[in-house]
Amino acid sequence: MEILSIPPFLDYYDKVRERTLRLISVVPPDQLDWSYKPGKFSIGDQIRHIATIERYMFAETIAGRPSAYQGCGKDLADGYDNVVAFFNELHQQSLAIFRQLSDADLQRKCTTPGHVEMRRWKWMRAMVEHEIHHRGELYIYLNLLGVKTPPMYGLTAEEVAQNSTPIAGTEKNPMK
Template sequence: MQHASITEFLQYYSKVKGRTKKVVSLITEDNITYSLNEKQFSIGDLARHIPLVELHFYLPIIKGHASGYSGCDASFAPDTASILALYEQAELEMEDILKDKPAEFLKQRIKMPKGDISLYKWLRLILEHEIHHRGQIYQLLSASGVSVPNIFGLSSEDLISISS
């Protein structure tokens, strides 16, 4: 993704969020606490972590505030409906921050402990973080016995069959 306009970024962001919410909606009371071991995030932890990091780390940094991230355990959102509400909140806050900003806003620099980066790169990191953890949710749901959808409608077998 090259330097997009704010409108293009928000459209892509919305599509990423939609794909993540689709897989998060497969979380049930029976699998929300599933994890490979007690030292790793559960399915629910991962699903909560994505919007909570966005709401309390990424978005405050954009606003020039300090991080307020304090974890992602079940006390933040105990069930799938409340987890999905966190995604909606993150989407609304992102749109609210960016909607009226000029294109130059994307070129602003964000101070990081090891240097600074452009706001545009920061926005890309938000999406990369989400996509990374979405993959983990897919894997854990599958390991817990849930039949997960193909992200773009094609399985590996489908790709083999249409390849020459």
Template sequence: MIHDVEEFVAFLDGLRKRTMQYVKVVPNSILDWQPAENKFSTGDLLRHLGSSQVMFLHVFEHGKWSYPGHERSKGEHIEEIVQYLETCHMKLKEGLLALGNELLTTKVPTLHGYEVSSWRIMTALMEHEIHHRGQLATYLQMNGIEPPQIFGLRIEQVEKV
């Protein structure tokens, strides 16, 4: 359970910082690449990471789900997409801090319509970002780009017992 919104926001900053390490190695040349028809392109995936933060904030603020989309108008080139991601993250942080700790006991609907405490949706927000960061790492590898090491070391560099 989450007990403090300020601590949660600080954790989210670290989570997003690690995600941005991956985003910043994405070249413009693979933004339109997608692993299969009807799947997110790399650019769609990145814009979705921003838009989903706005979506989560909307449910906390208004008690209903609303997704702002991930179309190209939110960023065609990596520089624009990075700006969009930063803007969305700032909006989320400011919104959560404005809601404060009262948010933690507020009930909000899930995507399926039943109500849960907001802190449960806050954990889903984290899980969602981590899921898509892993997806981005796979996209990078499928395009011959080595993703950054999330904590600075490859597993081969960790001492074996």
């Protein structure tokens, strides 16, 4: 999908972010430092990472500047409320950069941290994919902790299966 215009992209990205925020809202504050394995991102690291990569890598390079990403540690924001505020603040900063772009700017190239030149719209698409990737990891982390997570699009897979009519010959429901 080629991104041709900033306003529709920002509307789409806002919906992606809403789903991420719904998930973050169920993170137990006392589990923010939990990780499935020593040396791996904690839940808080995951949230800070989405924020810092968006702002300091994607937004900077889209603006024509080099990446300024320096990590996602607790030194940036610690404690649930501070992490969420940090997440939202960096997103607002990124949006301010994206709103300055013209539709023609989307076709101009930027240089990624890997020294690859690509059209800005492709880099923006990669930014969305990056957030979705880490949101998926957060779902897994929270499921490992037994936290009930919100369905992504309103229904769980089990609810969709319950509300669906089987295709002839497929009466056995693999979800049961």
